[in-house]
Amino acid sequence: MKANLPQKKSSAATHAADRITILIVDDHSVVRAGIRALLGTDAGFKVVGEGENGQKAVEMYRQLQPQIVLMDLRMPLLDGVEATRAIRQIDPQARIVMLTTHQGDEEIHAAFEAGAVGYILKNSPGDDLAAALRAVANGKNWIPDDIAKKMEAHAGKDKLTERELDVLQRLVGGDSNKELADKMGVTEHTVKAHLKSIIAKLKVRDRTEAVTVGLRRGIIRLPE
Numbered sequence: 001m002k003a004n005l006p007q008k009k010s011s012a013a014t015h016a017a018d019r020i021t022i023l024i025v026d027d028h029s030v031v032r033a034g035i036r037a038l039l040g041t042d043a044g045f046k047v048v049g050e051g052e053n054g055q056k057a058v059e060m061y062r063q064l065q066p067q068i069v070l071m072d073l074r075m076p077l078l079d080g081v082e083a084t085r086a087i088r089q090i091d092p093q094a095r096i097v098m099l100t101t102h103q104g105d106e107e108i109h110a111a112f113e114a115g116a117v118g119y120i121l122k123n124s125p126g127d128d129l130a131a132a133l134r135a136v137a138n139g140k141n142w143i144p145d146d147i148a149k150k151m152e153a154h155a156g157k158d159k160l161t162e163r164e165l166d167v168l169q170r171l172v173g174g175d176s177n178k179e180l181a182d183k184m185g186v187t188e189h190t191v192k193a194h195l196k197s198i199i200a201k202l203k204v205r206d207r208t209e210a211v212t213v214g215l216r217r218g219i220i221r222l223p224e
Contacts, residue, residue: 019046020137023066025057025083026099027075031122035070035099038126045133054078058086061094067137073100073107074221081107081114088115095136099129107218108147118142158201160219167194169220171211 022045026032032050039045049064051057055077061069069087073080080098087094097118098111108119118136120129121144132142160168170180177195181188195207204210214220 019044020068020133021046021048021064021066022133023047023049023051023057023060023064023069024071025051025054025060025069025075025080026072027052028072031072035129038129039133042130045130054080054083054086057083058090061087062090065091067095068133069094069096070099070133071096073098073111081110084111084114084116097132097136097142119147120144160198160201164194164198164201165219167191168198168210168214171207172215172220172222 022039024032024035024047026035029052032052036047036050039047048066049060051060053075054071057069057071058078069084071080071083075083078086080100084096084098087096092115094115095118096116097120098116099120099122100107101122111119118132118141120132120142124132124144128144135142166184167180170183175183177188177191181191184191195210198210199206202210202213204213211220215222
């Protein structure tokens with residue numbers, strides 16, 4: 001639904017003579033300040049607002065209607081993926097670029113599935129960020145080559161089931177099979193079966209490596 005939204009120009013072409021308006025969303029103030037300073041050196045951009053979490057991103061999008069939302073992936077209250085999904089429900093034409101330090105293929109896939117149209121790493125050169133924003137403002141997607149390769153690789157991988165994801169996340173705490181079984185209300189045999197499947201799908205040797213790979217790929221996260 002797009003009710004109660006401020007009037008928004010319909011295309012990037014309409015803004016050709018204007019600066020590209022940007023909403024920056026990141027839970028670290030130093031990152032927001034750095035991006036604002038960087039974009040401030042380019043007359044083609046105008047930062048219209050900043051937010052520190054996904055919930056704020058949704059609220060500010062309603063209010064400001066920027067051409068592009070430049071948003072961190074991992075944030076409190078509402079992460080970047082959920083915020084992207086919420087903004088796209090408000091406005092299916094919203095242009096959202098994920099700005100992150102994380103390269104896990106599961107997170108990349110989730111971001112684009114939610115409606116993101118670009119993905120750029122925080123350590124990318126300033127020129128790359130400017131190029132990404134201009135491309136997205138002109139209706140294009142922005143996917144760096146290394147990210148595109150991860151997305152292609154992701155397509156060929158066996159996905160873990162919801163139950164397997166639950167088991168893998170619980171492994172982060174270091175619980176034994178019996179402890180996992182007790183907490184999940186299942187038999188130890190069932191836990192072992194899930195572990196066997198997880199190890200096979202992730203192509204790892206043991207549960208420790210499964211956790212390592214799961215964290216690297218963004219399938220699971222360390223406790224906050």
